[in-house]
Amino acid sequence: MIRVTENLGKIHDLLTKAALEAKRDPGSIRLLAVSKKQPLQRVADAVAAGQRDFGENFVQEGLERIEKLPQKHLVWHFIGHLQTNKTRAVAENFDWIHTLDRVKTAERLSRHRPDELGDLNVCLQVNIDDEPEKSGVRADALPELAAACVKLPRLKLRGLMCLPALCEDFDKQRVPFARLRVLKESLAENGIAMDSLSMGMSGDYRAAIWEGATIVRIGTAVFGPRPD
Numbered sequence: 001m002i003r004v005t006e007n008l009g010k011i012h013d014l015l016t017k018a019a020l021e022a023k024r025d026p027g028s029i030r031l032l033a034v035s036k037k038q039p040l041q042r043v044a045d046a047v048a049a050g051q052r053d054f055g056e057n058f059v060q061e062g063l064e065r066i067e068k069l070p071q072k073h074l075v076w077h078f079i080g081h082l083q084t085n086k087t088r089a090v091a092e093n094f095d096w097i098h099t100l101d102r103v104k105t106a107e108r109l110s111r112h113r114p115d116e117l118g119d120l121n122v123c124l125q126v127n128i129d130d131e132p133e134k135s136g137v138r139a140d141a142l143p144e145l146a147a148a149c150v151k152l153p154r155l156k157l158r159g160l161m162c163l164p165a166l167c168e169d170f171d172k173q174r175v176p177f178a179r180l181r182v183l184k185e186s187l188a189e190n191g192i193a194m195d196s197l198s199m200g201m202s203g204d205y206r207a208a209i210w211e212g213a214t215i216v217r218i219g220t221a222v223f224g225p226r227p228d
């Protein structure tokens with residue numbers, strides 16, 4: 001028996017503790033519950049427990065969730081790899097995308113975003129370990145992508161996102177998160193101010209909070225292991 005309500009309570013306590021250790025306001029950190037591949041009932045339990053922000057990796061599964069959980073106050077974040085033929089579905093149904101890494105995709109999202117929904121919130125995914133096979137824009141190409149996004153209508157550039165290689169050591173975990181924070185700071189110095197850093201998961205959220213995460217994306221610690 002997975003107790004989503006209890007898990008959420010525990011995570012909020014842990015996030016608060018990590019924020020205070022890092023001398024930050026716990027209210028500045030938003031919990032994004034990553035519901036990919038989880039049974040709908042667990043997601044509904046989280047909604048009932050007051051969780052507002054949900055992260056989905058797969059477009060089709062995300063659309064089904066959004067349809068079955070139509071509560072207006074919920075905020076849906078797309079955090080998976082986005083194929084260009086799915087940009088319309090994301091632009092028409094989600095509130096945020098965290099994984100934008102190409103100008104072409106940005107242009108399509110901008111074009112497909114319906115006016116009446118307001119701006120689509122965007123985080124740019126950075127390939128922070130510079131691993132050739134991984135998604136995300138390289139750090140050296142980030143300024144150009146950010147500048148292009150700022151110019152596009154119906155997109156609101158909110159921040160940067162990363163998905164570093166997993167590791168257990170706290171100090172090592174901090175390194176890529178610090179790098180992402182510095183990239184955000186240097187964009188701000190060049191006139192591109194953003195308010196979000198989407199970083200940290202179940203195993204490394206504490207290091208991410210120490211380095212300034214404003215959105216932590218947590219799946220298994222909220223919903224339990226993903227059933228196959």
Ligand SMILES: *Cc1c(COP(=O)(O)O)cnc(C)c1O
Nearest residue numbers: 034079201202217218219220221
């Ligand atoms: C699955 C996933 C998460 C959550 O991972 P957990 O280890 O279950 O907390 C966060 N971010 C992204 C992009 C993911 O794909």
